[in-house]
Amino acid sequence: MESNKTVEVLYNKQILPAYYKLGIGWKGLTDIEPGQFVMLRLTGRIDPLLRRPFGVYKILGQGIEILYKVVGKGTRLMTGLRPGDMVDILGPLGNSFPNPISSPFAKEGQRGMKIIMVAGGIGIVPFYLLGVKGQWSGSRQVLLFGGMGKEDLPGLEDFKKLGINIFISTEDGSVGKKGLVTDLLKKELSKKGNYIVYACGPKGMLKEVARIADKAGVACYVSLDQVMACGMGACLGCAVKVRERKNVGQGFSPANVFYKIVCKDGPVFDAKEIDWEAI
Amino acid sequence: MESNKTVEVLYNKQILPAYYKLGIGWKGLTDIEPGQFVMLRLTGRIDPLLRRPFGVYKILGQGIEILYKVVGKGTRLMTGLRPGDMVDILGPLGNSFPNPISSPFAKEGQRGMKIIMVAGGIGIVPFYLLGVKGQWSGSRQVLLFGGMGKEDLPGLEDFKKLGINIFISTEDGSVGKKGLVTDLLKKELSKKGNYIVYACGPKGMLKEVARIADKAGVACYVSLDQVMACGMGACLGCAVKVRERKNVGQGFSPANVFYKIVCKDGPVFDAKEIDWEAI
Amino acid sequence: MGSNIKKSAVRSQKSKTTPLTPPLQKGRAGGGAPDLSVNIAGINLKNPVMTASGTFGYGEEFAPYLDLNRLGAVVVKGLSLKPRQGNPPPRIVETAAGMLNSIGLQNVGVELFVEKKLPFLKKFDTKVIVNFFGDSIDEYCEVAKVLDSAEGVAGLEMNISCPNKQEGWLEFGTNPAMTFKVVSAVRKSTKLPLIVKLSPNVTDITAIAKAAKDAGADALSLINTLSGMAVDANTRRPKLGNIIGGLSGPAIKPVALKMVWQVFKAVKLPLIGIGGIMTAEDAIEFMLVGASAIQVGTANFVEPQASIKILEGIADYFKKNKIKSVKELVGSLQV
Amino acid sequence: MGSNIKKSAVRSQKSKTTPLTPPLQKGRAGGGAPDLSVNIAGINLKNPVMTASGTFGYGEEFAPYLDLNRLGAVVVKGLSLKPRQGNPPPRIVETAAGMLNSIGLQNVGVELFVEKKLPFLKKFDTKVIVNFFGDSIDEYCEVAKVLDSAEGVAGLEMNISCPNKQEGWLEFGTNPAMTFKVVSAVRKSTKLPLIVKLSPNVTDITAIAKAAKDAGADALSLINTLSGMAVDANTRRPKLGNIIGGLSGPAIKPVALKMVWQVFKAVKLPLIGIGGIMTAEDAIEFMLVGASAIQVGTANFVEPQASIKILEGIADYFKKNKIKSVKELVGSLQV
Numbered sequence A, B: 001m002e003s004n005k006t007v008e009v010l011y012n013k014q015i016l017p018a019y020y021k022l023g024i025g026w027k028g029l030t031d032i033e034p035g036q037f038v039m040l041r042l043t044g045r046i047d048p049l050l051r052r053p054f055g056v057y058k059i060l061g062q063g064i065e066i067l068y069k070v071v072g073k074g075t076r077l078m079t080g081l082r083p084g085d086m087v088d089i090l091g092p093l094g095n096s097f098p099n100p101i102s103s104p105f106a107k108e109g110q111r112g113m114k115i116i117m118v119a120g121g122i123g124i125v126p127f128y129l130l131g132v133k134g135q136w137s138g139s140r141q142v143l144l145f146g147g148m149g150k151e152d153l154p155g156l157e158d159f160k161k162l163g164i165n166i167f168i169s170t171e172d173g174s175v176g177k178k179g180l181v182t183d184l185l186k187k188e189l190s191k192k193g194n195y196i197v198y199a200c201g202p203k204g205m206l207k208e209v210a211r212i213a214d215k216a217g218v219a220c221y222v223s224l225d226q227v228m229a230c231g232m233g234a235c236l237g238c239a240v241k242v243r244e245r246k247n248v249g250q251g252f253s254p255a256n257v258f259y260k261i262v263c264k265d266g267p268v269f270d271a272k273e274i275d276w277e278a279i
Numbered sequence C, D: 001m002g003s004n005i006k007k008s009a010v011r012s013q014k015s016k017t018t019p020l021t022p023p024l025q026k027g028r029a030g031g032g033a034p035d036l037s038v039n040i041a042g043i044n045l046k047n048p049v050m051t052a053s054g055t056f057g058y059g060e061e062f063a064p065y066l067d068l069n070r071l072g073a074v075v076v077k078g079l080s081l082k083p084r085q086g087n088p089p090p091r092i093v094e095t096a097a098g099m100l101n102s103i104g105l106q107n108v109g110v111e112l113f114v115e116k117k118l119p120f121l122k123k124f125d126t127k128v129i130v131n132f133f134g135d136s137i138d139e140y141c142e143v144a145k146v147l148d149s150a151e152g153v154a155g156l157e158m159n160i161s162c163p164n165k166q167e168g169w170l171e172f173g174t175n176p177a178m179t180f181k182v183v184s185a186v187r188k189s190t191k192l193p194l195i196v197k198l199s200p201n202v203t204d205i206t207a208i209a210k211a212a213k214d215a216g217a218d219a220l221s222l223i224n225t226l227s228g229m230a231v232d233a234n235t236r237r238p239k240l241g242n243i244i245g246g247l248s249g250p251a252i253k254p255v256a257l258k259m260v261w262q263v264f265k266a267v268k269l270p271l272i273g274i275g276g277i278m279t280a281e282d283a284i285e286f287m288l289v290g291a292s293a294i295q296v297g298t299a300n301f302v303e304p305q306a307s308i309k310i311l312e313g314i315a316d317y318f319k320k321n322k323i324k325s326v327k328e329l330v331g332s333l334q335v
């Protein structure tokens, strides 16, 4: 059940120049699905005014771990958090990556389906829980992880420990294959197999992933990023343009749907739904 | 010379429930006169937006000590300052308590003049430097210090060490004489002698001090408190109504003066100048 | 509020015929808790705290986080005759102590609201005030008629910060004559209490307020958002898909307070104060300048329970200052 | 800015006959530093950074903290024909990301300014723009005439957010007809470049802007402060002696950006952007929406060197983005 709590910071450690891991206590936390997020603010602060959305990276014994990248005012302030400081947490919010077996794209007897996780930089976040969920009903997983350079691959060590098959690309070639993660995807999809693609990362990357998957005729789900005010479907601020008018988004009449709401209808969407031209 | 510097916090310690002492480094600091102040902000913070004025309580080897009372947003934030944090300091600003000998009120051969310092709560601040200046050209000093209770007499220990004659009053009677500091003043002025009164504290107290001194025919200077934006005479925000039209305030034609500027014409004023009705 | 107020939304769902269940009333009268009730435009509110349109969805979004029964009223997202899609994203950007939104009045349309959203809200012991708009006078009237016949609507809040497509896309609320025309027409279309919500983007808000009163408004809400814009210096593009949006949040409180004060002095109508209310103290300030009730907007995003915390703070203020009724406070600023 | 810029105000006092000393110009042209010069209303500014009226005193107050020579222009506190006393205190209150002031246009009067304040400013290699006002058309014209004959004034900035005592104390700047009348009259009273400073407290700022242009304004400054108010919930009194004041600071930036953008699209006149500018990024945003120059106001209080830091940041932005001239940036927002 979603809730709004004031909870304690357990730790806040820098793991790479621009990336931090924030551990927060959260008693009575029920299950969180891969892809879900929380809205966070520093308790008592109204500057920045709005809460910030963060995916749940790990589930701890009595709390969660957030993996965040420092990009602006809010995340810069977060770097100052120390153990014992308080934060307000609203969540868990949003939907999650579908179980490939129960997804509408699952074909008969798809035990051997291969999940390709495509992550760009901080887009890695939802995949750790997905990885932990493990060989989902027997499906296999591969992680394609791209970044600008070797300091843009947060959490890589965690995935290595999970024992997932990992392919890496960096734009500067400092580690893995030099180039884009979408090149890795093309290569992976060129192999024979039964695939489903899950992707999270910058909009440009997601757009290209969606194109590649579509061309390959492979099911693809993306986790979208949008500026949010409420996180709970109330403000209609996090709209994303959808392609087909037949899907019913947050409170719409079936007859005329242009927008869905990332925080409630998403953040995970079937890539086919999204109007990528408008992104 | 006034300057604007980013300087380091040396210490920040709570001395009473509502009072703190903040030590800040300030290299190349030239002399500061009793009554002068600085405009302070937490480096990099624009919430609160405006700097806050604070008197200089002590001069340290390489810096100054500020004695502050927690009353609102800015002072509450200041309580979180730790050694090594940075603050921006503008100053020293404003005028100071006049040397009684050079003051226009000094009569012939006034070596024996007695300075009565009247302080209400945090109004104690300018008097420490005055006390240190010591027996100004042979004048004697007495401190009348009033507060709500024993926890409203910040810095009392420091004055005891200075060896100044001290009389205390508290409204709750928890220490010293029960009552108002203005009662102490009346008593003091009833003794025979050559007096000059310097006062700092809440507006109501100052008004009463001015009235008493005026009635006793004794010279009186008050340090006024007014909300400030710039601290340097530029915004004209810290105006105080003056009684006589013949004094020339900040940028006025002698012909029509109603207001003076606390940050530049003050904060110390001859009590006779102030239009106490308007306070 | 007294401890008899039920904390669980489910437990305290009212039966439709008993608007205020007896235990609740007893609790409030007996417990020494201050009387916060107030009547606005003929609507009896148990307290002056409402949620502002567009910031509280259709109520149901917030039900997991607070007990809707405790609110004076819920004002729902602005409705139009037909569903509206709203503006292209991005629709939100944070600004200094505020936010800009360019939702573009996306909503489910009045019919779907009555069918799908109102039934949920009716389960609670709180007044439902329906915010609505149109892009022509006819459309305004049509929406009002639909709502007039819907059961469970306590009153209407008419948003006049909307372009009038028949008169050069000027906003209805920026011109006294247009305000008069559209409010008069709506007045004739509904018997429900009619609150007119004013735009702050005008030279003289008292002229608009007077026009609304003359046209038959029962109360006024103010203010709606200030018109504003944000730019990204790096991409050299506007930060909102719609370029221009509405500014809300603490940043606008001084403007809102001043307009409520101005209108309070100029027009004899109950006022609902809105704009940057984050705390009980803010709410009290609005009452001092003349608001009989207040709406909590952007604060709902910052803190989902903001409205309840504000309500509790108001009750504390009443107790501490021995204030007997909302009336005593309204417009009591000492100048 | 190039390192040839003299740091000391005293060393770089110009001789009156050489408005821009040769070493300065060489430094800028030769050092690879971007060209930030811009011409507004016929005034050649070495860069687009000015200080806003009322926030920088008469310049001398800030001289201990920064080198006035580096500024594009100093705009002085608004002057009237006779000295003005201003409003009763308190005159200032902080608000969320902003401040309210009710200084009440206290100033030394135009004659004392010319005699006592201008000589100091003339010593610097920066343009002096004189902000002024009146409470009648005659008074506006009188002040303009006095300044017209004063040596060392580069241009006038006319504040039309002032009550017109001849026409019901309505502000000149809230009505296009009154704006036209007063600007036309002033235009005839002075040969100096005439900048008209617009009030944001209007329904349609483009109508006022057009009236000012038609009346002969050479440029427009916008925005002045938003009308606002603050209340103390404990004392139940207004926080300003004058009850109502003007809101400035980061809180109003979205409103200011939007108005500059609107006027830029509607009126062909050089614009000076004002409102909540704290950083170079803010300044760039104003240029993108159409401002040829900008003024730093409230930020001067927060940080006395704010204007210089903003100037340096603009130079960095020009370098980083290979921008050759201010013109290239102005109004270049991609929509």
Ligand SMILES: Cc1cc2nc3c(=O)[nH]c(=O)nc-3n(C[C@H](O)[C@H](O)[C@H](O)COP(=O)(O)OP(=O)(O)OC[C@H]3O[C@@H](n4cnc5c(N)ncnc54)[C@H](O)[C@@H]3O)c2cc1C
Residues within 6 Å of the ligand: A037, A048, A052, A053, A054, A055, A056, A067, A068, A069, A070, A071, A072, A073, A074, A075, A076, A122, A125, A224, A225, A226, A227, A228, A267
């Ligand atoms: C569902 C969801 C899950 C997310 N999970 C994570 C996560 O696990 N870890 C993480 O580091 N980040 C995550 N983000 C992104 C994160 O919310 C933003 O980086 C953060 O809000 C930036 O705040 P700031 O104050 O530091 O930056 P700001 O100062 O607000 O902005 C800095 C820059 O980032 C852009 N920006 C701000 N918020 C967003 C946003 N929500 N989407 C896209 N761009 C934005 C701004 O436009 C600006 O260009 C997630 C976003 C969403 C919507």
Ligand SMILES: Cc1cc2nc3c(=O)[nH]c(=O)nc-3n(C[C@H](O)[C@H](O)[C@H](O)COP(=O)(O)OP(=O)(O)OC[C@H]3O[C@@H](n4cnc5c(N)ncnc54)[C@H](O)[C@@H]3O)c2cc1C
Residues within 6 Å of the ligand: B037, B048, B052, B053, B054, B055, B056, B067, B068, B069, B070, B071, B072, B073, B074, B075, B076, B122, B125, B224, B225, B226, B227, B228, B267
């Ligand atoms: C020349 C001068 C010297 C001062 N020296 C000291 C000092 O040495 N130590 C010290 O603790 N305080 C001193 N003060 C007062 C101090 O500046 C204020 O207490 C402080 O600015 C409050 O900031 P805040 O953000 O905590 O309170 P805010 O949240 O800004 O306000 C809290 C309350 O205090 C009032 N207030 C705020 N600023 C002032 C002010 N300048 N004058 C009067 N009332 C104000 C507000 O109206 C409000 O009621 C001095 C003030 C002046 C003008």
Ligand SMILES: Cc1cc2nc3c(=O)[nH]c(=O)nc-3n(C[C@H](O)[C@H](O)[C@H](O)COP(=O)(O)O)c2cc1C
Residues within 6 Å of the ligand: A235, A237, C052, C053, C054, C055, C077, C078, C079, C101, C103, C105, C131, C159, C197, C223, C224, C225, C247, C248, C249, C250, C252, C274, C275, C276, C277, C295, C296, C297, C298, C299
């Ligand atoms: C995201 C958002 C959507 C809004 N939608 C509406 C609306 O549909 N109808 C309306 O009258 N006002 C709408 N408003 C305005 C608010 O109801 C309120 O008047 C305004 O936000 C000022 O209050 P605040 O500062 O407390 O947010 C909206 C405001 C926001 C922030």
Ligand SMILES: Cc1cc2nc3c(=O)[nH]c(=O)nc-3n(C[C@H](O)[C@H](O)[C@H](O)COP(=O)(O)O)c2cc1C
Residues within 6 Å of the ligand: B235, B237, D052, D053, D054, D055, D077, D078, D079, D101, D103, D105, D131, D159, D197, D223, D224, D225, D247, D248, D249, D250, D252, D274, D275, D276, D277, D295, D296, D297, D298, D299
């Ligand atoms: C204390 C103060 C005094 C001001 N005095 C004047 C004035 O005399 N004339 C004028 O045209 N504008 C005056 N202004 C308005 C500013 O010049 C500027 O337009 C406004 O503050 C918005 O800019 P900012 O947000 O950067 O401060 C004053 C502003 C402040 C804060």
Ligand code: FES
Residues within 6 Å of the ligand: A227, A228, A229, A230, A231, A232, A233, A234, A235, A236, A237, A238, A239, A261, A262, A263, A264
């Ligand atoms: S963030 Fe408010 S609806 Fe999604």
Ligand code: FES
Residues within 6 Å of the ligand: B227, B228, B229, B230, B231, B232, B233, B234, B235, B236, B237, B238, B239, B261, B262, B263, B264
């Ligand atoms: S605080 Fe600005 S003039 Fe005194």
